[in-house]
Amino acid sequence: MRSKLVAGNWKMHGSLSGNQGLLQAVRDGVKGNAAVAVCVPYPYLAQARAVLEGGSVAWGAQDVSEHAQGAFTGEVSGAMLVDFGCRYVLVGHSERRSFYGDTDAVVAAKFTAALKAGLTPVLCVGESLAEREAGTTGEVVTRQIDAVLSSSGVAAFSSAVVAYEPVWAIGTGRTASPAQAQEVHALIRQRFARDSAEVASGLQILYGGSVKPGNAKELFGQPDIDGGLIGGASLVAEDFLAICAAA
Numbered sequence: 001m002r003s004k005l006v007a008g009n010w011k012m013h014g015s016l017s018g019n020q021g022l023l024q025a026v027r028d029g030v031k032g033n034a035a036v037a038v039c040v041p042y043p044y045l046a047q048a049r050a051v052l053e054g055g056s057v058a059w060g061a062q063d064v065s066e067h068a069q070g071a072f073t074g075e076v077s078g079a080m081l082v083d084f085g086c087r088y089v090l091v092g093h094s095e096r097r098s099f100y101g102d103t104d105a106v107v108a109a110k111f112t113a114a115l116k117a118g119l120t121p122v123l124c125v126g127e128s129l130a131e132r133e134a135g136t137t138g139e140v141v142t143r144q145i146d147a148v149l150s151s152s153g154v155a156a157f158s159s160a161v162v163a164y165e166p167v168w169a170i171g172t173g174r175t176a177s178p179a180q181a182q183e184v185h186a187l188i189r190q191r192f193a194r195d196s197a198e199v200a201s202g203l204q205i206l207y208g209g210s211v212k213p214g215n216a217k218e219l220f221g222q223p224d225i226d227g228g229l230i231g232g233a234s235l236v237a238e239d240f241l242a243i244c245a246a247a
């Protein structure tokens with residue numbers, strides 16, 4: 001049996017004063033067996049560490065540079081994230097892919113850099129609404145995964161997590177049905193199984209896209225859904241904790 005993971009993605013939200021209560025409530029309120037993490041904006045990593053250190057909730061970032069160091073103004077390296085105690089980092093979130101030019105090749109390079117630094121990358125994949133309507137979901141998701149597999153190899157995924165996030169479900173209130181999500185999760189696992197049955201069976205594949213307390217249990221009950229990547233609902237302690245409890 002794979003263990004479950006619930007990771008919050010705060011996106012570009014928060015303030016030093018507002019975060020304090022949210023982080024403390026998550027630290028104090030987390031129950032159950034699922035691992036829990038919050039991926040916060042860079043300036044709040046020190047605060048996340050100060051509040052969460054010594055507890056059961058891990059923290060991480062939402063992006064990482066593909067470079068180890070150097071003249072890359074504005075970028076943040078994996079080693080810097082490790083300096084702040086990060087365990088996880090998102091790579092290839094659809095907002096990075098669509099607004100900031102993170103191509104499959106860039107995502108693959110960021111994935112490698114994260115692993116090299118000792119972080120657990122959470123590789124985000126997912127199709128747009130147009131791609132789903134065109135019937136190309138499997139093709140798109142496989143292409144996004146193959147880009148990383150061909151540069152890092154399947155063994156890298158024994159230290160990584162995959163998040164399936166249909167773009168049409170992120171922040172829209174429109175969730176993939178448990179059956180729709182399960183279908184893609186199974187396809188993702190089969191793709192990994194082609195390269196390694198062992199890696200595939202141990203791989204945590206999270207679902208993300210408008211997960212709420214009311215739909216989490218059914219989604220997380222699907223055989224290939226190993227938890228969630230939670231955007232909007234991770235900003236409300238009560239909702240996030242209810243989702244963690246559902247896992």
Ligand code: PEP
Nearest residue numbers: 170171208209210231232
């Ligand atoms: C996300 O930001 O990765 C996400 C899934 O957002 P939401 O839960 O708000 O749809």
